[in-house]
Amino acid sequence: MSDDMLDQLPAQAQAYLEGRRLDEVECIISDFPGIARGKAVPASKFARLKHFHLPDSIFFQTITGDWSDAAGSDGFIEKDMILRPDMSTATAAPWTGDWTLQVIHDAYDRKDRPVPIAPRNVLKRVVALYEAQGWKPVVAPEMEFFLIARNLDPARDIEPMVGRSGRPAAARQAYSMTAVDEFGPVIDDIYDFAEAQGFEIDGITQEGGAGQLEINLRHGDPVRLADEVFYFKRLIREAALRHDCFATFMAKPIAQEPGSAMHIHHSVLDLETGRNIFSGPQGGETDAFFHFIAGLQKYLPAATAVLAPYVNSYRRYVRDHAAPINLEWARDNRTTGIRIPLSSPDARRVENRLAGMDCNPYLGIAASLACGYLGLMEEHRPSPAFRGDAYEGEPAIPQVLGEALDVFEEAEALHAVLGEEFARVYSIVKRTEYQEFLQVISPWEREHLLLNV
Structure with a gap:
């Protein structure tokens, strides 16, 4: 992890990584049930990423994994959301076998508007x-x-x-x-x-x-x-x-x-x-x-x-x-x-x-x-x-x-x-x-x- 990125981390995350090499970053977002959805990426790749994509269909799924008919006028085309990290949320995943951070992301559409159905955006609203x-x-x-x-x-x-x-x-x-x-x-x-x-x-x-x-x-x-x-x-x-x-x-x-x-x-x-x-x-x-x-x-x-x-x-x-x-x-x-x-x-x-x-x-x-x-x-x-x-x-x-x-x-x-x-x-x-x-x-x-x- 670069010094610039390390400086963006909360103090506790910096302390967790002191003297250690970060292996992986879990890029996560909450779905409707509150389950963490996202991607795990190598730390070197995360350092180069400004955002990543995830389909909006994660909000149309029921707790059983079935699909609801909630996609709207565009139909069920699984549009990509743009997920950007909120580095203030970076925190350890201390139960993992390597040195891993979790980072909560916020969801935006292709016009840079907050996705209105993302739970964190609902609370921010x-x-x-x-x-x-x-x-x-x-x-x-x-x-x-x-x-x-x-x-x-x-x-x-x-x-x-x-x-x-x-x-x-x-x-x-x-x-x-x-x-x-x-x-x-x-x-x-x-x-x-x-x-x-x-x-x-x-x-x-x-x-x-x-x-x-x-x-x-x-x-x-x-x-x-x-x-x-x-x-x-x-x-x-x-x-x-x-x-x-x-x-x-x-x-x-x-x-x-x-x-x-x-x-x-x-x-x-x-x-x-x-x-x-x-x-x-x-x-x-x-x-x-x-x-x-x-x-x-x-x-x-x-x-x-x-x-x-x-x-x-x-x-x-x-x-x-x-x-x-x-x-x-x-x-x-x-x-x-x-x-x-x-x-x-x-x-x-x-x-x-x-x-x-x-x-x-x-x-x-x-x-x-x-x-x-x-x-x-x-x-x-x-x-x-x-x-x-x-x-x-x-x-x-x-x-x-x-x-x-x-x-x-x-x-x-x-x-x-x-x-x-x-x-x-x-x-x-x-x-x-x-x-x-x-x-x-x-x-x-x-x-x-x-x-x-």
């Missing part, structure tokens, strides 16, 4: 709308996931991984340090990989499910944090594989256990003053604070198809299972869909508890910020703050993917923020996936309907 109003959005995602026993048979139930004690992980051990210690070797590798990649973990805790952990990230710029979640999913999977287990970000992998969320904390700063617009000069809650909450209440039902993108996602929204069933808001109340955590006025924030860990981090954060943005622009007022157990109320969010897509497809205001072309393509891809699922006959149907109806 929403952030730009905030900035046009003189605001800087700030987010902090929380990542929940399960460490499970290796499972090579889709027909077999998911089981928790076996810890260092030789016993399977136990449920209902939330915040137990002993439970965390059971996964010590995996967690040690997660920390080591994160350090090599320059990521700061705010904390790791045991959640309520068997083998379920949560990683909290420091608050910051939405695009940077989405990049980190995108990277973290890969590094966590790699750490698990080193210890003969799997990491899964599936929303509800184990029946009767809580699901995995990607709770998103939001605040908004004034670009000129740097002050949190949710807090007034005396520290009180501002109109903007209430408008943001109202935007979440009004538009999250339409955004659910993005925050809960698969049929399995809706199995997470179960009463009394640590996931919201409605869009009530309250201060320091984890039964509501919208929670206001305890904080100082400067750190006042709004937590969206609806998003599942199976969502694409760029799209999930973009959709959540889009709802808040519409609330700020429309200046609606939220319902009164909820008191008590919100699980006692009636569900107020879509219950299945088909219903969520119905609501999403009618949400013109949300489409205008996320981008009309993105909304069109996303809806078609998800409809195709849903139709694929409806062709599958489940074990429940065979057990209870085969001879009884």
